Amino acid sequence: MLKLTNLTKKFGTFTAVNNINLEINAGDFFGFLGQNGAGKTTTIKMITGLYAPTNGTVQIGGYDIQKNHIEAKKLIGYIPDQPFLYEKLTGKEFLFFCGGLYKIEKYKLKNKIDETIDQLKIEQWVDKRTEEYSQGMKQRIAIASALLHNPNLLVVDEPMVGLDPQSALVVKNVLKQKASEGVAIFMSTHSLNVAEEVCSRIGMIKDGQMIFEDKKEVVEEIIGTDHQNLESLFLQMTK
Numbered sequence: 001m002l003k004l005t006n007l008t009k010k011f012g013t014f015t016a017v018n019n020i021n022l023e024i025n026a027g028d029f030f031g032f033l034g035q036n037g038a039g040k041t042t043t044i045k046m047i048t049g050l051y052a053p054t055n056g057t058v059q060i061g062g063y064d065i066q067k068n069h070i071e072a073k074k075l076i077g078y079i080p081d082q083p084f085l086y087e088k089l090t091g092k093e094f095l096f097f098c099g100g101l102y103k104i105e106k107y108k109l110k111n112k113i114d115e116t117i118d119q120l121k122i123e124q125w126v127d128k129r130t131e132e133y134s135q136g137m138k139q140r141i142a143i144a145s146a147l148l149h150n151p152n153l154l155v156v157d158e159p160m161v162g163l164d165p166q167s168a169l170v171v172k173n174v175l176k177q178k179a180s181e182g183v184a185i186f187m188s189t190h191s192l193n194v195a196e197e198v199c200s201r202i203g204m205i206k207d208g209q210m211i212f213e214d215k216k217e218v219v220e221e222i223i224g225t226d227h228q229n230l231e232s233l234f235l236q237m238t239k
Contacts, residue, residue, distance in 0.1 A: 001184035006056035031199035077151030081158035083142030087131035135162030
């Protein structure tokens, strides 16, 4: 579903992402870990088409996002760490607006919005203007908007920012459900306990280079041999 080939991004003489090769298949829940400045956000911006690679390619469902950007982007649901909402719209109006961008038929869109509101448990405040929302409420509306068109790939940047424990549980359950339905998920996070709990694969980036990538079972074997948890392994590999 997602294939990165020799992916590189340079800003002048600085190499932010250096020759990353990675393939994420349908149903994979990939946790992308790294320190601040390691290259996570730059990688995400190339995956979503916001940055053009200096070298290499990003393929989504077989489409090169630089050559076939519309077809590729139709397959993506993007959840940024700082969601942008139109403050004078209610949450439900914003969802109708987002669904309209994907040209979803009105009756299908209404049913999908109702389903997503129920999934994310946002019915109590979805009719309020988003200017009244807390960070956690904004985050859940952003997640809802990314699910409306049934994407094949979810790209998620720090999904737990601003979420209280109950909201975080709802979001984790929704993401796990989507992975079980065959959606590929690429999630960047600093919450190592969340990655350890929900991800089926783990990758680590340092100074723009992938330094580790494997299945959760292999990670657990390494942890069981030499480390207490994923945090211990991460700190050892990125020090």
